[in-house]
Amino acid sequence: MAKLWGGRFTKSTNKLVDDYTASISYDQELAKEDIEGSLAHVQMLGECGIVSEEEAKTIQQGLTSILKKIEKGDAHFSTDMEDIHMNIEKMLIDEIGPVGGKLHTGRSRNDQVATDMHLYMRKKTKVLIDLLEDVQHALLEQAKANVDTILPGYTHLQRAQPISFAHHLLAYFWMFERDKSRLQDSEKRINVLPLGAGALAGTTFPINRRRVAELLDFADVYPNSLDAVSDRDFVVEALADCSLIMVHLSRLSEEMVLWSSQEFQFIELDDAFCTGSSIMPQKKNPDVSELLRGKTGRVFGHLVGLLTVLKGLPLAYNKDMQEDKEGIFDTVKTLEGALKLLAPILETMTVKKDRMRHAVEKDFSNATDIADYLAKKGLPFREAHAVTGKMVLYAIEHKKYLLDLELSEYKQFSPLFEQDIFDALLPENVMRARESEGGTAPHQVAKQLKLAETRLYQNDSF
Numbered sequence: 001m002a003k004l005w006g007g008r009f010t011k012s013t014n015k016l017v018d019d020y021t022a023s024i025s026y027d028q029e030l031a032k033e034d035i036e037g038s039l040a041h042v043q044m045l046g047e048c049g050i051v052s053e054e055e056a057k058t059i060q061q062g063l064t065s066i067l068k069k070i071e072k073g074d075a076h077f078s079t080d081m082e083d084i085h086m087n088i089e090k091m092l093i094d095e096i097g098p099v100g101g102k103l104h105t106g107r108s109r110n111d112q113v114a115t116d117m118h119l120y121m122r123k124k125t126k127v128l129i130d131l132l133e134d135v136q137h138a139l140l141e142q143a144k145a146n147v148d149t150i151l152p153g154y155t156h157l158q159r160a161q162p163i164s165f166a167h168h169l170l171a172y173f174w175m176f177e178r179d180k181s182r183l184q185d186s187e188k189r190i191n192v193l194p195l196g197a198g199a200l201a202g203t204t205f206p207i208n209r210r211r212v213a214e215l216l217d218f219a220d221v222y223p224n225s226l227d228a229v230s231d232r233d234f235v236v237e238a239l240a241d242c243s244l245i246m247v248h249l250s251r252l253s254e255e256m257v258l259w260s261s262q263e264f265q266f267i268e269l270d271d272a273f274c275t276g277s278s279i280m281p282q283k284k285n286p287d288v289s290e291l292l293r294g295k296t297g298r299v300f301g302h303l304v305g306l307l308t309v310l311k312g313l314p315l316a317y318n319k320d321m322q323e324d325k326e327g328i329f330d331t332v333k334t335l336e337g338a339l340k341l342l343a344p345i346l347e348t349m350t351v352k353k354d355r356m357r358h359a360v361e362k363d364f365s366n367a368t369d370i371a372d373y374l375a376k377k378g379l380p381f382r383e384a385h386a387v388t389g390k391m392v393l394y395a396i397e398h399k400k401y402l403l404d405l406e407l408s409e410y411k412q413f414s415p416l417f418e419q420d421i422f423d424a425l426l427p428e429n430v431m432r433a434r435e436s437e438g439g440t441a442p443h444q445v446a447k448q449l450k451l452a453e454t455r456l457y458q459n460d461s462f
């Protein structure tokens with residue numbers, strides 16, 4: 001098949017070269033964006049008198065009918081036409097005749113593909129924000145039902161202090177809130193139009209870039225044509241934002257794997273979201289959480305991949321940049337899949353409140369409160385810490401927990417202890433006592449819940 005750029009060539013392209021350089025197998029993902037950009041471009045060409053109004057209309061009708069064919073799955077893409085841009089241009093010429101060849105006036109595939117990527121990133125950023133909100137809703141609902149649910153809080157995966165399960169879940173709510181705000185912030189840089197930069201230097205045609213920006217709802221145009229065609233920062237940024245989202249998803253998934261294990265038994269995942277073993281009939285595996293954790297690797301890989309592609313590239317466009325696509329497409333798909341599953345997994349999981357409560361009874365997670373008790377009675381905290389450490393050792397040696405010791409035993413360690421120490425050490429009271437702003441005391445958690453709800457509600461109304 002004749003190439004759209006075949007004029008200066010005397011031989012046809014080697015088949016291996018066609019296969020190697022073609023991107024149509026994956027950049028057909030951009031079909032809609034490509035047509036959207038072309039519709040605006042040709043509208044502007046018509047308005048500026050670069051093509052006649054009639055020609056512009058004919059081209060727009062042709063593009064719209066191609067879009068319908070693509071949406072119905074009736075379009076045939078060909079490797080000979082290399083990429084989505086030339087496939088669509090070829091289809092247009094086949095559909096409406098030589099006038100279709102006027103579409104590419106005053107533009108290049110370089111500013112065209114950059115525009116497509118901006119449109120794609122804008123669409124997907126919104127999708128990801130919505131999906132993150134679904135997960136936040138699920139976290140909020142579980143948190144609301146678990147303000148008074150006590151479980152051990154951990155540091156170093158060692159039991160540290162009892163906390164509210166709602167408090168733990170809300171920690172993830174705020175991570176996703178930051179993720180959303182990063183994505184929202186990136187929209188500023190996505191909403192800038194490259195089209196009109198031409199191949200690299202601008203164009204000799206009297207185009208109106210501002211008009212195209214207006215038609216495509218971009219806030220601004222790139223002020224430098226070289227930068228416009230060679231910038232993929234916004235894709236790197238999206239990959240970095242997505243990598244951080246995966247870090248958060250992976251941490252939560254890891255906790256869900258731990259919590260649903262026989263050793264913890266803090267939650268039970270719904271049967272509909274677990275899988276079995278082909279050999280061990282008793283198994284109910286948290287495969288989704290594990291896979292979610294595992295898929296973090298490919299997203300990090302795509303980030304490092306694109307950074308490496310761009311590093312050391314001379315200005316302006318280089319074919320290397322075609323490698324920006326598969327990584328971000330796969331990343332978006334990976335995140336969509338993960339977020340769509342996480343919301344219902346959180347909603348349907350059973351929280352085993354008794355098991356969590358039991359866990360804080362059989363441990364030393366109230367030890368800090370002995371030190372605090374003594375410090376409040378005037379003993380310097382460092383000394384109080386040392387006294388409490390000795391008491392923990394004593395209790396372990398006598399195979400007891402701190403609440404099992406007699407007041408007389410307490411008094412052997414410090415005359416400051418009175419009967420009220422036993423009240424102070426009950427898990428509920430230990431949790432309740434952490435009343436500082438952002439702490440785990442139920443009324444602080446209730447405040448936090450309200451704040452979280454307000455934030456989510458504000459964002460929903462955008």
Ligand code: ARG
Nearest residue numbers: 023083109110113319321322
């Ligand atoms: N398929 C190319 C890409 O994705 C489109 C731009 C090609 N431009 C060029 N001058 N070869 O980067």
